[in-house]
Amino acid sequence: MLSAWPSGSQVRVELPSDITASDVEEAMGASYLTRDVLAYVKGQKALGFEKILLPAWLGNSVGPTTLAKLRAAGTKVEIGLFEAEAKKLNESFAKYIRSGKPLVTLKSAMTLDGKIADATKPGSEPGSAVPATEGARSGYHWITGELARAHVQQLRHQSDAILAGVGTVMADDPLLTDRSGLPRRRKLLRVILDSYLRIPPASRVIQTADNDVLVLCSAAEQSAKQALEVKGIRVQQISATGEGRPDFAAIVESLGDLEITSLLIEGGALVNAAALASGEVDKVFLYYAPKIFGGDAVPFLGGESLHGKAQCVQRFELHRFGEDFALEGYLHNTYSV
Ligand SMILES: NC(=O)c1ccc[n+]([C@@H]2O[C@H](COP(=O)([O-])OP(=O)(O)OC[C@H]3O[C@@H](n4cnc5c(N)ncnc54)[C@H](OP(=O)(O)O)[C@@H]3O)[C@@H](O)[C@H]2O)c1
Secondary structure, eight states: OEETTTTOOBOOOOOOTTOOHHHHHHHHHHBTOOHHHHHHHHHTTTTOOSEEEESOBOOOSSHHHHHHHHHHTTOEEEEOTTHHHHHHHTHHHHHHHHHSSOEEEEEEEEETTOEEEOSOOTTOSTTOOOOSOOSSEETTEESSOHHHHHHHHHHHHHOSEEEEEHHHHHHHOOOOOOOSOOOOSSOOEEEEEOTTOOOOTTSHHHHTOSSOEEEEESSOOHHHHHHHHTTTOEEEEOOBOTTSSBOHHHHHHHHHHTTOOEEEEOOOHHHHHHHHHHTOOOEEEEEEESOOOOTTOEESSOSSOOTTOOOOOEEEEEEEETTEEEEEEESSOGGGO
16 A cells, blocks of 8 residues: 555555556656655556555546556555645645646735834944844844744745845845755755846855856846856846836746746735736735834835735635744635646
8 A cells, every 4th residue: 555645654565467657657647646755656666556545636637547447457546535634735736737837925924014124224223234144024123033933944945946026135135045954855946036137246145156046137238147147146037027027927937947836935015016916926924923113114015006906815824923923825726726
């Protein structure tokens, strides 16, 4: 028996003779099973299995034939074990295999009045240095507490790519790295939106680039491109919106082409608004601290309007992180994309 999810006991038995390894691959590719499981099945193909437990089924046209063959050959196939949990666990892979695009999650940390930073910028106080950490902070002060910030590292860990705007790079000088301390299967791709390549060469994201930084521009000078490329930074031109900035739909599509299955947006106000207005955001993770900034603090959304289309968060859950809380919810059903 192969217990595909969650990991469990594996009893090896004979594979029915008319089932080939490619049949198995086809069936697994059509399910929500991970590549690790697929690799296991391929490795064990000569030994076969008597029962397949599929937590959820994609419902496309590829797998059912194989499943019918397996069933006809006496292999038991059960679908729906821990379905809800499995669907959540595999949501980025499911979105990617259905659409060729990553699951897009927008994360933001804010005050109760929806401010993502106060008016004080790092470095604006005399004798101050740029902080060594980044994220949901306001000037020198974090918006959310340690527990919420540690959870953000989990989100980064679960993502193939993280995206921020050049405005955030200039304001906060973030590293945008996965500091969960957990091993990764692939490097976290750090993506910066920067229409004209004005990203400071001294910024930490540029200084620490190790084949893991992609800058997306729309109208950059060749010399500016080359200056980044010689540092090993990938620069890609994306078709522009009416405002001359990289178009979000094209951004998400091109990240899909790079086999990015999950994208975490940690934008500032302008990037958050553009991402939501584009309709490309599948999921939000919004952290709230019990604070009120008021005044001219930076809002969650700036610039672009949602064109009168309220974004409705469905199937949401609330999480508590010490004094803070977070709302995790969906703007789309990724299983019906
Ligand atoms: N609390 C949090 O979770 C959190 C997270 C991140 C940032 N922040 C805060 O957000 C503030 C920065 O916000 P921001 O609005 O100035 O910066 P931003 O949203 O990070 O970056 C905006 C800039 O990105 C560039 N850009 C390129 N393509 C874009 C597109 N398609 N849509 C929108 N922008 C695009 C634009 O510059 P060009 O036109 O030159 O390309 C734009 O000015 C900082 O104070 C930071 O602390 C808070």
